[in-house]
Amino acid sequence: MRWALKHPDADRLSKAYERFGQEVPKALIAPVLEDVEFPLWSAFWELSTERPIGMGAGPIPVSKIRSYAPEFGMDTSSFVRIMRRMDDEYLSHVNRQDGKS
Numbered sequence: 001m002r003w004a005l006k007h008p009d010a011d012r013l014s015k016a017y018e019r020f021g022q023e024v025p026k027a028l029i030a031p032v033l034e035d036v037e038f039p040l041w042s043a044f045w046e047l048s049t050e051r052p053i054g055m056g057a058g059p060i061p062v063s064k065i066r067s068y069a070p071e072f073g074m075d076t077s078s079f080v081r082i083m084r085r086m087d088d089e090y091l092s093h094v095n096r097q098d099g100k101s
Helices: 002-006 010-019 037-050 062-072 076-097
Strands: none
Touching: 002 076, 037 062, 037 076, 062 076
């Protein structure tokens, strides 16, 4: 999560390096997600569409996270804990950019 938030243009920049026949800097190469991590990553971004937006981004409602958990065959409390940690990191980054932290 931290890498993706820190390097939002990495994909576009990597393609530009490749287009000009240049080696892509290691800093622009995303960490590889393990098989178990990719579905969680996808779930986080899907659940992000449920967050309230007002004066800024709010947390993903826990009710939405709980309702999504059964699709993973994971116990609800573990799924909620993982999504909350990802959401905390995301909100910390977004709020820092907005000057709220």
